[in-house]
Amino acid sequence: MYIDRYVTVNNKKLHFYMMGSGPALILLHPSPSSGETMLPLAKQLSSNYTVLCVDTPGYGKSDALAVVPYELSAYTDFFHEAFKKLGLEKPAIYGSATGAQLAVRYGLEYPDSVSHIFLDNAAHFDDASANEIIEHYFPDLTPRLDGGHLTQIWSIVSQMFQYFPWCFTTKKYALNRPQMPLFVLQMVAMDYLKAGATYDIAYRLAFQHERGRYVQRLKVPTTIFRWENSIITKYVDQLLAFEFKDHVQPFVIKGDAEERNQKMVSFILGVSERLTDYKARNTVMEEVDSIILEYIKPMENPPEIQQNGQHFQEAWQLLLKNNPNVSAEEAQMYLVDWYKT
Known part of the structure; x- marks a missing residue:
């Protein structure tokens, strides 16, 4: 304990x-x-x-x-x-x-x-390799109301276990291994969501x-x-x-x-x-004090995890529909909380 x-x-x-x-x-x-x-x-x-x-x-x-x-x-x-x-x-x-x-x-x-x-x-990493990787490895994942950043995050975690660096998807960088189970992809994606726009610092x-x-x-x-x-x-x-x-x-x-x-x-x-x-x-x-977010859950459980990551988009749209006038950052906190519970 x-x-x-x-x-x-x-x-x-x-x-x-x-x-x-x-x-x-x-x-x-x-x-x-x-x-x-x-x-x-x-x-x-x-x-x-x-x-x-x-x-x-x-x-x-x-x-x-x-x-x-x-x-x-x-x-x-x-x-x-x-x-x-x-x-x-x-x-x-x-x-x-x-x-x-x-x-x-x-x-x-x-x-x-x-x-x-x-x-x-x-x-x-030698300087040349490091600079090349850094140039592409850290895209802007600032929350957006259209949910486009969610698609980016799922692409990153899906490629992360297939290529290293994940941003170079050619044969040279292929890891040639089976994809990780869905729950692992979801766990890593949640880490990105929790870290938010400053995930890369x-x-x-x-x-x-x-x-x-x-x-x-x-x-x-x-x-x-x-x-x-x-x-x-x-x-x-x-x-x-x-x-x-x-x-x-x-x-x-x-x-x-x-x-x-x-x-x-x-x-x-x-x-x-x-x-x-x-x-x-x-x-x-x-x-540590407990923090309780106040928002309207569209339903008790969020959409089931999907291989293509579409569940995040579905959950995002439901949250925005039931919690109008929230910022993208607030919606992301609600999304994290919904899938956490």
Whole structure:
């Protein structure tokens, strides 16, 4: 069981889920999701760790930073202040994708304030490849009353597991694998909807940071997970082609997704034996207030999920019909709430 909490730094709230006991372990999520997606992993690690699944500022239930960030250090500086306030003197940090780059940057900025870094879905892109990807990877998904952004989002998530990068749909970038189940596509699409128009801020900065030279500079014990059949295996291997000092080590996992998860969890649990317990469960944590949206649901359950994503358009039109004069941003909040419940 987890607790749902905030900590406030400079009038901005950082939200996190917390469970377990033992050394502190921060889980940093991919974009554009939130700490909620880390809860299944947190549950597996909570036997040995006090686990905090943190919402990156501007995602999930965390406030956006006061100023739009132009580099990842804006996030890690905020994290550092929040972690100090929580009594987290030297936590371990696990990060996946965007979270991995945040973990790298945190380790570079605050090497004496982290005990171990676990990098999952961390990669290296050369400048030319990164620039080409960034140019096409982050379309404007600002909510529109005509619902056109919903079609864009469904196209992105449908292509995401068929091509990498998703925006290049040629044979060269094909992953040649079966499409993911509908519930997975829906879950990822909901992450985009929850993040809204600013979904790309940390996402884009992380892509720009995805360079092997930063990992080379780490002075903190670091593990880089490499697993078969990842959609970015090619780019993880480009990272592992760099020369690292002995405290930065790869952990190669063969097998299917279940085996990968089991071996990764077992490894992370083992590291806990040499770390210091977190005992500062102090009173600076704030409880999360429930927010109830007031709107008219057209019917109890939203339209059933469809392979072509048309269910979002149907739900959108029903919401607008029953809630006239709302903005596109408000309609999007209602859409997220309707499918959530």
